[in-house]
């Protein structure tokens with residue numbers, strides 16, 4: 001998801017690397033993702049790169065397929081500019097409960113400068129592993145619930161455009177194709 005606030009000043013580690021974020025209609029955004037078999041140093045390095053890439057964008061969430069990695073994992077930080085960072089890592093996430101409805105004007109780092117209203121559950125409960133490989137369960141509402149559902153969709157190759165009505169979907173699709181062509 002896209003962060004609406006301006007560029008954040010975050011402390012970064014020299015070992016981290018900013019990855020290229022794939023833009024729609026890159027086919028890797030639709031690729032099947034595999035569960036993470038073990039939280040290895042390589043997976044932790046990928047998590048660090050993804051966090052760095054998300055903060056640099058800036059965004060509130062980033063899923064592994066958006067950097068071309070077909071793993072079931074995403075990162076989220078919904079802290080605002082004047083709050084301390086609050087990085088949350090979700091490895092092999094599973095949404096086990098959804099309640100209510102909310103509509104949020106969502107963006108996505110794979111659809112730069114596009115934002116559209118999307119209907120999601122108001123509250124979700126998710127089970128996942130953190131970056132230490134420890135299981136946790138979290139019940140979230142509001143923006144955090146939206147971000148969890150948005151990023152979890154990425155792991156199944158589902159994109160925000162898939163939640164739009166047919167006309168808006170066509171407009172966004174054409175706009176992204178046009179940009180792809182303009183960028184060569």
Ligand code: NI
Nearest residue numbers: 001108109110
């Ligand atoms: Ni997204």
